[in-house]
Amino acid sequence: MTRLTMYSDHTPLKNAAEGSKKRRNNSLKPAAQPHSNDYTEHYVHTCLPPQKFVKNSENQVEGYPNLQKLFRLKEKHVARHATKPYGCRVNIDEMCSTLNGWIYKHKLVFDVVMIGCLTDNQFIYPLLTSLPIDKLISKPGFLFIWGSAQKINELTKLLQNDGWAKKFRKSEELVFIPVDKSSPFYPGLDNNDEALFEKMQWHCWMCITGTVRRATDGHLIHCNVDTDLNIESENLQNSAIPAHLYKIAENFSTATRRLHIIPARTGTETPVRVRPGWVIMSPDVILNNFDSAKYQEEISKLGTHLPTRSEIEVLRPKSPTQKKAT
Structure with missing residues (x-):
């Protein structure tokens, strides 16, 4: 208007x-x-x-041919070096014991861990304080935590406590916005019925363990390849989490060991689908085929990080090189 x-x-x-x-x-x-x-x-x-009314919500790099080419190359490169899709169907109260078994019995670690999905019935703070996340993620490693705007205070409280603040460093904040109230990703309102504004967006905090520098660690991260704001579009897959949110993690980190923990029941209306290159732990995941020994064997053949490709290195944004003082 x-x-x-x-x-x-x-x-x-x-x-x-x-x-x-x-x-x-x-x-x-x-x-x-x-x-x-x-x-x-x-x-x-x-x-x-x-x-x-956002015109480029379907294609956020519309009008930028080099970035479009970069996105296509990255997508093919990630798919070429991805494990087969794995699902691990576990009840919420058994997630901690299952992850401890992976860590101490099978010596299994991941470089990228994503927690949460776009559904409101997940108790982020109580579960995250009990999960052995610091032992599950390698150093350096990356943690993505999704939560609705109503739970942003819980995430703040979590990352400010002594245990988490010493192990994880908050680096970036990502935002996902549903297109309207009819969207399956529209978060439910909190108990305050008198609120003037409705909080409909989802937030994701990306945290880093260890030390990573964008100027020198291009074999670990590809900064500024993707956007930190995503708006729901019509081509999103009907799932508990849109496919593009996986792509954000895949475009940022070159790691091949990726785990997604969904600490909530999602039901049949928003199914939890598996994805190549990811292990997805959920009480409602469609496929239940994870075997730690076979997974580690596949990773050993594949490698823990994507190999460098010259075409991608030429196109991707990089930090400017600093001139040496003479």
Whole structure:
């Protein structure tokens, strides 16, 4: 909706000389913008949120041919060096014991761990404080934690306590926005029915263990390849978590050992689908085929990180090289 903004000066002029001076001063000022898009006012009248009018939500690199080529190359490269899809169907109260068995019995670690999905019935704080995440992630390693805007205080409290603050360093924040209230990813409202604004977005905190530098560790991370804001589009797969959220982790880290923990029941309406290159632990995951010995054997043949490809290195954004002092 376009709003027409009118600009006028109703101050009375004392005399012709003063009026002439005022006109000369106004002629030196830049012209005011008479038109502006006001989707907030449009929402008040139509209940259509502003994100429905983002033109490039389907293809966020539209108009940038080099980035489009980079995305295609990265997608093929990741798929070529991915393990087969693994699912581990575990009840929520058995997740801690299962992960401890992987760690101490099978010596299994991952370089990328993602926790949470886009469903509200997950108790993030109580479960995360009991999961052996620090022993499950290698150093350096990456942790992605998803939560609704209503649970952002829980995530803040978690990463500020002494145990987590010493082991994980918060690096980036990602945001996912559902397109409207009919979306399967639209979070339920909290108990405050009198709130003026509805918190509909999802937040993801990406944390790092160990030391990683973007300027020198290109074999571990590819910074700035993907966007940190994603809006739901029509081509998203019907799943508990959109496929693009996996791609964010795949584009950022070159690691091949990836684990996704979903600490919630999602039901049949939002199924938990498996994905090549990932081990997905959930009480409702469709496939239950994980075997730690076979997984480690496949990783040993595949390698723990993607091999370097010259075409990707040329196209991907890099930190500027610093000049040496002479």
